Amino acid sequence: MKRNSVLELGVGIFMLAGILGLVFLGLRVSGLGVGVPNDTFTLTANFANIGGLRPQAKVTMSGVRVGRVTDIELDPKWFDAKVTMQLDAEYDGKLSDDTTAAILTSGLLGEQYIGLTVGGSPDMLHDGDVIHDTQQALVLEELIQQFVSNMAK
Amino acid sequence: MIDHIALLGRATLDTLSAIGRAGLFLVQSIFCLPSREGFYLWVRQMHFVGVMSVAIVLVSGLFIGMVLALQGYTILVGFGADEALGQMVALSLVRELAPVVAALLFAGRAGSALTAEIGLMKATEQLTSMEMIGVDPLRRIVAPRLWAGFVSLPILTVIFGVVGIWGGYLVGVDWLGVYEGSYWSNMQDSVDFVDDVLNGMVKSLVFGLVVTWIAVFQGYDLIPTSEGISRATTRTVVYASLAVLGLDFVLTALMFGDLG
Numbered sequence: 573m574k575r576n577s578v579l580e581l582g583v584g585i586f587m588l589a590g591i592l593g594l595v596f597l598g599l600r601v602s603g604l605g606v607g608v609p610n611d612t613f614t615l616t617a618n619f620a621n622i623g624g625l626r627p628q629a630k631v632t633m634s635g636v637r638v639g640r641v642t643d644i645e646l647d648p649k650w651f652d653a654k655v656t657m658q659l660d661a662e663y664d665g666k667l668s669d670d671t672t673a674a675i676l677t678s679g680l681l682g683e684q685y686i687g688l689t690v691g692g693s694p695d696m697l698h699d700g701d702v703i704h705d706t707q708q709a710l711v712l713e714e715l716i717q718q719f720v721s722n723m724a725k
Numbered sequence: 726m727i728d729h730i731a732l733l734g735r736a737t738l739d740t741l742s743a744i745g746r747a748g749l750f751l752v753q754s755i756f757c758l759p760s761r762e763g764f765y766l767w768v769r770q771m772h773f774v775g776v777m778s779v780a781i782v783l784v785s786g787l788f789i790g791m792v793l794a795l796q797g798y799t800i801l802v803g804f805g806a807d808e809a810l811g812q813m814v815a816l817s818l819v820r821e822l823a824p825v826v827a828a829l830l831f832a833g834r835a836g837s838a839l840t841a842e843i844g845l846m847k848a849t850e851q852l853t854s855m856e857m858i859g860v861d862p863l864r865r866i867v868a869p870r871l872w873a874g875f876v877s878l879p880i881l882t883v884i885f886g887v888v889g890i891w892g893g894y895l896v897g898v899d900w901l902g903v904y905e906g907s908y909w910s911n912m913q914d915s916v917d918f919v920d921d922v923l924n925g926m927v928k929s930l931v932f933g934l935v936v937t938w939i940a941v942f943q944g945y946d947l948i949p950t951s952e953g954i955s956r957a958t959t960r961t962v963v964y965a966s967l968a969v970l971g972l973d974f975v976l977t978a979l980m981f982g983d984l985g
Contacts, residue, residue, distance in 0.1 A: 576769070583771040586779065590880030593887040597922045601815050601890060603913025630914055637910070678808075683914070 612639065612658040613699040617673045617686075622653040623709025624684050625675055631657045631686045638663055641686065657686060668693040674707035684709060747942045754867040754941075766869035774835045774870065774937075775877030779884065781830055786885040789822060790814060790892025797893075798901050807901075811908035812915040814893035819916060819925045820981070823886035825973050828932035831878050832965035836940035839870055840961040843944030844954040852945075867941050874937025875930070882929035924980045931972060936965045 598604045619625075622644060631639040639659035647654040655673075670691030677684050688703075697703070757763070797813045843866060846852050852862045890912075897903045916922065940961045947957035 579772045580768055582776045583768050586771070586776045586877070587880060589779075590883050593880075593883035594922075594926075596887050597819065597883065598918050600909070601819065601886075601912055602916040602918040602922055603910075604918050628914060628917065640914075683809075 611661040613661055613664040614642075614656060614658055615697060615699075615701055615703055616654055616656050617703035617706050618647055618650065619653045619655060619673075619675060619706050619708050621708040621711060622655065622684075623675055623677075623711055625655065625686070625709065626684075629683060629685045631659060631688065633663075633688045633690070635687075638688070655686070665696045665698055667697045669695045669697050669701065670705060671697060671703055672705040672707065673703045675709035677710070743946070746946060747938070750863070750867075750942055750945065751871075751938055754863040755871055757861075757864045757868050763864070763869060766865065767872055770869045770873035771877055774839070774873045775880060778831060778834050778877070778881055781834055782827055782881045782885050783888055785826065785830060786823070786888035787892040789826060789885075790818065790889030790894075791896045793817060793822070793889070794893035794896035794901070798897060798903070807903055808907040809911055810893070810897045810903050811910075811912035814897070815890055815912040815916050816921065818886050818889040818893075819921050821925075821973075821977070823882045823889060824925050824928040824932060825969060827882045827885045827929065828878060828936055828969045829966055831874075831881060831933075832936045832940070832962055832969065835874065835877075836936050836961050836965050837958045839874075839937065839940040840944040840947075840958045841954060843867070843870075843941060844947045844949070844957050847945065847947065848949040848951070848954060850949075867945060870941050871934075871937050874940070875933045878933030878936065879926055879929045882925065886925070920980075927980075928973065928976050931976065932969050935968050935972060939965045939968060 625641065625644065627641050627644055629641045630637050631641060639657055641655055641657045643656040645654050645656075646652075667688070668691045670693040672689045672691065674687050674689070675684055676687045691705075793814050794810060797810050798807055801807045801809055801813065843852075846862075846866065852866070855862045855865065894908060898905045898908050943957040943961045943964070947953045
C-alpha cells in the first residue's frame with residue numbers, strides 16, 4: 573500500500589476538526605470552565621420549598637449572574653431544602669449577612685433561579701456561611717388555594 | 726400447512742444463523758488492526774468514509790440547525806420565552822438530532838457504498854482470490870472499513886452539532902433578533918458536558934459501530950450476483966436506519982429516562 577500524503581492530510585484535518593468541535597461543544601455550548609476551582613466561594617440557604625430549582629441553576633443579583641447552584645438536598649434536621657451555591661470570589665465578604673435569597677422564575681415557563689438581594693447589615697457573609705432570610709418558590713397550587721380561601725371570606 | 730410451518734422454521738433458522746455469522750464476523754474482523762500496513766489501509770478508508778461525508782454533514786447540519794431555530798422561535802415566542810432558543814437548539818441537537826441524523830446520512834452515504842464495494846469484490850471473486858494467495862480478507866478489507874466507520878461517525882456527529890448550533894445562531898440571533906448573550910448563556914446553563922455532550926457521543930459511537938457493521942456484513946454475506954448486490958445495498962440502508970432509530974430509543978431511555 574502506497575502512502576498518500578494528501579489523503580493523510582485530509583484525514584488529519586478531519587480528525588482535528590472533530591477534536592476542535594468537541595472542545596467547542598465543551599467550552600462554548602456546555603460552558604465548561606478551564607480549571608477555575610478556586611475563584612468561587614460557597615454559601616448555603618435553606619428554603620421551605622424549592623419548587624423546580626435544579627443543580628446548575630444560576631444565582632443572580634439584580635438580574636446579573638453571580639454564581640450557580642451546586643447541590644440541593646433535604647436537611648434532615650428541619651426537613652427543608654438545603655441549597656448549596658457557588659458564587660464568584662469577587663463577592664466574597666462583600667454581601668451583608670442579612671442578604672435575602674429568593675427563588676424566582678425567568679419568564680412564565682422559564683427555569684427557576686435564585687435571586688440575591690443585599691441588606692444593610694455591617695457584617696458580611698464569608699465562605700461557608702448560611703443565608704437565613706429566604707423566600708420559597710411560588711407554587712401555583714398554593715397561590716390558587718390562598719386566592720380561593722380569600723374569596724370565601 | 727406443514728409446508729408453511731417448515732418455511733417459517735427455515736426462515737427462523739436462516740435469521741438466527743445470519744445473526745451468528747454477523748457476530749462471528751464482527752469479532753474476527755474488529756480485533757486485527759494493529760499493523761503498519763493496516764494503519765495506511767485505515768487512513769484510506771477514513772478518507773473515503775469520513776472526509777468525503779463531511780460535505781453532506783455540513784450542509785444538512787446547517788439547515789437542521791436553522792430550521793430548529795426558526796420553528797423553535799415561533800413556538801417559544803408565543804410564551805415570551807424566546808430567550809430559551811439557544812437551550813432548545815443545543816439540547817435537541819446534542820442529545821438527539823446530531824447523533825441520529827448524522828448516522829442516517831452516514832448509512833445512506835457511506836454504508837451503501839461499503840456494501841456495494843465489498844459485494845462487488847465478492848461477486849468478482851476478489852475476496853476468494855485473496856484468500857487463495859494467503860491474504861485474509863477480513864483483515865485487509867473488512868477491518869479497516871469497520872474501524873474507519875467506528876471512528877469517523879462520532880467526528881461527523883460533532884461537526885454536525887457544531888454547525889447546527891451555528892446555523893441556529895445565524896437564524897435566531899442574526900435574523901430573528903434573539904439577544905446574543907441569552908442565546909449562549911441559556912445554552913451554557915442547561916447543557917451539561919457529561920450528561921448531554923458525552924452521552925450524545927456514546928450514542929454516535931454505538932451507531933457508528935452498528936451502521937458500519939451492518940454495511941460491511943451485508944456486503945460480505947450477499948449472494949454474489951448483480952441482483953444480490955442491489956438487494957444487499959437496499960438492506961444496508963433499511964436495516965441500518967431501523968437499527969439506529971430503535972437503538973436511539975433504547976439509549977435515550979437508559980441515559981435520560983431518569984433525568985426527569
